[in-house]
Every structure is written in structure tokens, then in C-alpha cells.
Amino acid sequence: MTWIVYADGACAPSNPGPSGWGVVLIAPEGAGLSDHFGFIGPGTNQIAELxxxxxxxxxxxxxxxxxxxxxxxxxxKGLSEWRSGWERRGFRNSKGEPVANQGLWKTLFALADARRVRPQWVRGHAGDVYNAYRAGRPRPIGAGAGAAYSGSHRGGPDRPRTRTVPGPPPRPQ
Structure with a gap:
């Protein structure tokens, strides 16, 4: 029984800039789908994705x-390839510089360690129904972070929005 998480973050209209995140969560065996999103505030694409x-x-x-x-x-790649080297070098990259966004990476690693996570890359803006799924209508889930989250959303990093969506759309083969 595997959970499926589609996660996306973005800045708009520039990077750095206003940023937001979105998640589509699918319970095991298609038992339910939920949509979660929030506004981060000023940030970078990397911060939004993490x-x-x-x-x-x-x-x-x-x-x-x-x-x-x-x-x-x-x-x-941070979850699957770079982590062991970063940890071996005291959270320094291959150039000997401190890894950017260390606090977020350490949080992500702790959450991943408490679960059996298999990271999968999906090409953005390539028609994957869940990568494009956002608030019940097709659109990249992290796209337009500034416009999508800072105006009508009124949330903040501590006030993410969640909703349960009836039945997932068919998953592409």
C-alpha cells in the first residue's frame, strides 16, 4: 500500500519572488485524493520546491x-543522489561550500527517514495529470505562486489551505 505525493513549488513573477507550494496527495489504492497549497512569501524556486x-x-x-x-x-537528486555526500562532508557540497537551504533539507530528510520514500522525477508542463492538477483545474500546481496565492488566497506559511476532492482523475499510463 503506497501513498502517492505530487509536490510542486514556484515563484512568480520572478525568482526570487513571491512563492508558493502545492501538493496532490493520493491515498493507497485510490482511497482518496486531497489538494493542499500555501503561500510562503518571498523566496526562491528551490525553497518553494523543498x-x-x-x-x-x-x-x-x-x-x-x-x-x-x-x-x-x-x-x-537531493533525496536520491546528493544526500550521502552532503552528510559525509558535514553538509558541504562538492565545492566545499555550505549546502543551500540546509534547514529545509534536514527537515525533508527527517520526514523521508520516517517513511519509505521513493523520489520520482516527472517532467514539468508535459501533460502529467497530477503534476498539472491544481485546485480542481489543470494548471501547474506551483505555477503563478504570486498571483495564485498572494491575492485571493490570503493564507500565509502558517495557514495552508486543504480540500478533499471527490475521486481522482484517471492516472495516465
Whole structure:
């Protein structure tokens, strides 16, 4: 029984700039789909992508198997390729510089360690129904962060929005 998390974050209209995150969470065996999103405030695309992955994993029970889909190579490679080197070097990258966004990475690693996470890269803006799913209508879930979240949303980093959506759309083969 595997949970599926699609996580996306973005800044708009510029990077850095106003940023937001979005998550589509699918319970095991298609038992339910929920949509979660929030406004971060000023940030970078990297911060927004990491925040989306963190928020997605927070919503999955500890110990669960999770497929974490992201269109961010930064998130996927950080979880699957770069982590061991960063930890071995005291959170320094291959150039010997401190890893950016260490606090977010450490939070993400702790959440991943408490679950069985398999990170998966999905090409952004390529028609994947869940990567494009956002608030019940097709649109990249992190796109337009400034416009989508700072105006009508009125939330903040401590006030994410959540809704349960009846039945998931069919998953592409």
C-alpha cells in the first residue's frame, strides 16, 4: 500500500519572488485524493520546491511507503543522489561550500527517514495529470505562486489551505 505525493513549488513573477507550494496527495489504492497549497512569501524556486516536498510528506503517516513525484531535479537528486555526500562532508557540497537551504533539507530528510520514500522525477508542463492538477483545474500546481496565492488566497506559511476532492482523475499510463 503506497501513498502517492505530487509536490510542486514556484515563484512568480520572478525568482526570487513571491512563492508558493502545492501538493496532490493520493491515498493507497485510490482511497482518496486531497489538494493542499500555501503561500510562503518571498523566496526562491528551490525553497518553494523543498517546501512542497516537506508539506507532502508531513501529510503521510510515518512508516508508510511513498512515491514522491516532483518536477524538481533539485529535490529528487537531493533525496536520491546528493544526500550521502552532503552528510559525509558535514553538509558541504562538492565545492566545499555550505549546502543551500540546509534547514529545509534536514527537515525533508527527517520526514523521508520516517517513511519509505521513493523520489520520482516527472517532467514539468508535459501533460502529467497530477503534476498539472491544481485546485480542481489543470494548471501547474506551483505555477503563478504570486498571483495564485498572494491575492485571493490570503493564507500565509502558517495557514495552508486543504480540500478533499471527490475521486481522482484517471492516472495516465
Amino acid at each position: 517546501t512542497a516536498a516537506i508539506e507532502g510528506l508531513r501529510r503521510v503517516p510515518a512508516g508508510a511507503a511513498v512515491e514522491l513525484f516532483s518536477d524538481s531535479q533539485y529535490v529528487v
